[in-house]
Amino acid sequence: MGAVVADSGFDFSPGAQVPLQGAAGQTAATNALASAAYRDSSVTVLLDANNEWHKSGVSKGRLSLFEPDLGEAFSRAVRVRMLGGARKALIQSFGTEPQTVVEHCLAATNIRKARDTKLTVIMAVFGLLFLPGLLLWLAVFQLRRTIAGAKDKKSGALGTALLVAVGGLVVIFLIKLPFDGLLGIYLRAMVVAPVIGWLWAKQVCETTAKDLRERWASLLSGGGGVGPKIPEAVPRDPGQSQAEELRQGLARLTAEQQSNSVFYAGPKGILGMGTRWGSWQLAEELHSADPTKEIHGFRSWDVIRAIHDQLRMLERGPLHTGGFPTPSVKHWIVAPVGENAGEVSRPDGQDVDQYLIKTHEIQRICNEQQFGAGNRHYLGVQFTLWDGQLVITMLITVTVLHHTLRIEVTGHALGPVHPLFTTKPAAKTVTVGKTVKFWETKTRQLPLMGTNDVVRLSVRAPFTWFPNVLDFLGGKLTLPEPFGLRHVWAEKPWRHRFMADDAMRAATPVLRVVHTAAIKVLEDHGVDTERFNGRSSMLSGLVQDPAPRKADLYDA
Template sequence: MGAVVAGDEFDFRPGAQVPLSGAAGQTAATNALASAAYRDSPVTDLLKADNEWHKSKIKAPRLSLFEPNLGEAFSRAVQIRLLGATRKALIQSFGTEPQTIVEHCLAANRIRKERDTRLTVVMVLFGLLFLPGMLLWLAAFQLRRTLAGAQNRRAGAFGMALLVAVGVLAVVFLIKLPFTGFWAVYLRAMLIAPVVGWLWAKQICERTAADLRDRWGGLLAGGGIGAKIPEAVPRNPSETAAEQLRQNLAKLSAEQRSNLVFYAGPKGILGMGTRWGSWHLAEDLVPKHADKDINPFRCWDVVRAMHDQLRMLERTPLHTGGFTPPTVTHWIVSPVGEGADEVSRPTGEGIETFQVKPAEIQRICNEQQFGSGNRHYLGVQFVLWDGQLVITLLVTVTLLHHTLRIEVTGHALGPVHPLFTSKPKAKTREVSKAVKFWETKEQTLPLVDAKEVVRLAARAPLTWYPPLLEYLGGKLSLPEPFGLRHAWADQPWRHRFMADDALRAATPVLRVVHQAAIQVLEENDVDTANFGTRSGFLSGQVQGAEPKKADLYDA
C-alpha cells in the first residue's frame, strides 16, 4: 500500500491529535508486547518466543560491536513494518491494541535518539578529534567481543587479556614516548581522551537505561508512563511528516477493525489461532405439510436470526457471573496459501476503509457457498484474561440442493509468550564477603557495563543513517504475514483455566445457533424433527469437547 496523503479515505479524524492508547479489558497483552520496545536483552531471545507456524529472522551482524539489542531491533522493525511508506497488509491483532504498541515503539525510538544525540557529541569531542586512539580502543573491544562469543573459554579469557594489554600499553605511552613536542602531547591525549569520553558516555547511558527499564516495568505492572509521540502531532500545515505519521496511525487502527480475515490452511485463520474443534449439523429441508411447500428463505435470514440471539449470550436466568459481553461480527474469510508470506486486502465498490460493506456481506453469505471466492462466517468472540485469551466461535450456513448445513468451529488464541511478561531484574553477581570469605553476598552491578557503553557509543553516530547501521549490525525481520499478536502467542491448553474457558464457551454457543436456526425453519414451514434430533445429539457430543488439531483433519 502506498503512502497516505492528506484528504484520502483514512483521514477521518478531525484535527491533529495523538490517538488514545489501551482499550478496556485488553491491557495485559498490549502492555506485554509494548514492553519489548524498552528491553535491553539480546535480540536472539525473540526467537524463543516464536511459535511453530511463524518464525522471526535475524540477520547476523558483520561487526558484533554494532549489533542491536532486543528493544532496539524490535522498535525499529515494528515502526518500519507498520508505518512504512511501502507497508504490506497486516493481520489483525485480536485482544490487543496495535496502535498502543506502535506508539510505545515510537516513544522508545525517540528516547534512544535523544541519547544517541548526546553520545554523538561525545564521540566527536573525544573520538573524532583523537581518531587513532578511538579506533585502537574500538578494535580491542571488537576483538574481545568476537573472542568472547566463541564457544571457547580460553578465547574469551584471551579477549579480556588483550583489552588489559591495550590498557597497559596506554599507561606505558603516557610515561615515556619516543616523540617530543606536539606529537608527544597528542599521542598521550589520543589514548586517554577516549577513556574520558567513555566515562561521560557511561553516565548518559545509565540515565537512559534507567528510564527505559522504568517504562518496561511500569507497563507490566499495569500502568507506567504513557507513550509520548509529539512527532505525530502536526502544529501547522507545513509539517507533512507529522501529518503522514498521524494518518498512518489512523490507517493502522482502521485495518485492525477490518472484518476481512485470511485462512491459511493448517495455520488456521491468521490472528485467531488454529481451529481446535468443529461441529456440523446437516439435514434435508422437508416440508412440514405434505400438501404445501416450504416458504422461500435465504441463508442470510438464518444468519440474521443467529446474530440476534448470540448478542444476548451474556443474559442468564440466574444471578451468576456468566459470559462477558461478546463481540458478534460478520466476517469475510479469504483463503491464502499455507506458506504465503504476504496477504492483500481487496479494494473496490464493496470495500470502504478495510471494511466489507453490509450489502456485499449479505451477497457473499447467500451466493458464495461453493467453488472459488471468499466465504461468510458469523463470529462470536470473547476477549478474556485482559486480552491474553481470545476465544472465537465461527458459524457458517450453506444451502446446497435440499441440504441445509450449519457448521460451528472453535478457534482459540492463547497468551503471549512469557518472554514478553518477564519483568526487569537488577543486574547482580555473587561475591565473597571481605571478612567471612567462605560466605557470599549479592553485589548489584551497574545497568550498563563497559562493553555496553562502547557498543552504544559506537552505534550512536550511525543511527542517523539506519541502512548503514543495519548493514554492519544486522537487523530483525518480523514473521510474515505479520500481526502483532499471533506470531508470539502460546497455546491456551497449557493454562488450566484458559483451556476450561475455551471448552465451556462452545456448548452454549452451539445451542443458541441451533435454536435460532430451528426457529427460522419452523417459521417457514420446514419439518424440524430431524434437525432437532441431530441438534440434541451434537449438544451431548460437545459436552465432551477436547482440543485437537481440527485443521489437520486428524480427529
C-alpha cells in the first residue's frame, strides 16, 4: 500500500476535462458546498457544521486584523488540500462533483485577487507613502478589534468609543498642529491620506462583495449558479507549467473520485458512505440436492456476478409507479483503517490503473481474501437521491468457509450537507426608531462591507501574494482528515422523515434480489436450497423493522 502521486502512471494526455456542472441528481449538495467559497461570514461559523466524527478547526493567527473570512479560508484550504502537489489521498465525495467545488474555489480566489490588486495599489499610494499615519490608524483598529472581541458588551462599546475619541484627536491635531511648511503638510496628509484611501477601498470592497454574494445566491437558487471561470486551468503553450500542473491536478481529482477502493474506519463506517445502519445475514450449510451426487464446484465470484446482473435491473418493476431510479452497481475493494487514522493510502502497483483496481484483482480478492488479513470485496448498489443530499449504499459480500455459505447485506446512508451550506445571503439591516414618531421603527439597509471589513481586507491585500505569511499572521482553516468534501460535513438522514423512509425502503427489495439471484446459482450447481429459502423468507420479515440501528457500534 502506498500513497499515489501525480506521476504514478496516470495518463494526463487528454486536454482539460471539465465535467458538466451539476451532473444529474447531484446539483444540490455540490452547489451548497461550492457556495462556501463565496461567503463573507466569520470563518468560525464553519465549526458549527462539525459532526460526530469529523471536526474542522480554525487556527488563530498573530493579529486579528489579518484573519480571513469564511470564503477566503475555505477556498484556500480546499484548493491546497485537493490540488496540492504533495497532497494525501482523498476520500470520494459520493453525491457531489468535487471538481466543480474546487473550480468555484479557484474562481472565487480569482475574484478576490482582482480586488486585492486594486487594494494593494490603494495601500501603496495612500498607505506606504504615509506609513506613520497608516500605522497609527491600524494600531487603533487592532486595539478596537481586540476590545470588541471580548464577550462583555461594555468592552465592545468601549472599542467604538475609542475610535470616536481618536477621530476627535485627529481633528484637533489637524487644526492646532504647530508645524508649517512641507513638514506640516506631510504630517497633516499623513493623517488624512489613509482616510481617503479607506473611502476608495470601501467602494472596491463593496463592488466585489456584491459580485460574490450574487454568485452565492445563484448557486443556492436552483438554477445551477454562475459557472466558475478559471482560464488558468487551460495551458495555451508548453511553457505554462503552472497551468499544466493545475490541469493535471483537476484531472487527478476526477480520476480519484472514480476509484473503486474505499476505507472502513471502524465505528465511523466506510469513509464517504457513512456508518452501517443495518445488517442482514443469510448463512447456511451447503448440502447436495441429490445425495448420490456431489455439488458442482463454484466460487464466490460466480454468486457475486449473478447478483450483479440482477441488481442492474432494480429500476424495472411490474407497475408504473416511479420506483427506483437507475442505481450505480459497482465492485468495491474495502481496506480497513484505524478509527482515528490521520490519512489513508490507496493501493498501487501493476494491479491498479488510474486509481482503479483491475477486474482480475477484484475477482481474486473476492474468491480468496475472505478470512484473516487483507482487503475485502463488496458489491455495492448505490442510490443518489434528493439532488445529491442523500446517498444510500447497500453492500453485498459472499463468503464460503468450510461448508458454510454466508451472504451478508449491509446498509449505509450518508445524509444531507449541514444546513449552514444551504443558507442564502441575507441583506445587512438595522432597525432604528423614527425621530418624530419615536414609537415607530424603520429598517435601514447597511453596506455589505463595514469599516472593520474594509480595513481588514485592505491590510490583507498586499500579503495575498505570500499566502504562508498571511496564514501565520491571520490564521487558517484546518480541515478534518482523512478529508473528503462530502462526508466531513454530512448530517444524519434520520431526522428527515422522507430521507429515512427512502433509506429503509431500499433495503427490502435489494435483499430479496440478492437472495433470489444467489439461490438460483446454488440450484444450478446442485445445492439443496430448502434451508436457504426458509432463512431468506425469515430475513424478508426482519428487514422490515422500521428502526435504523447503529450496527457499526455493535450496541443495537
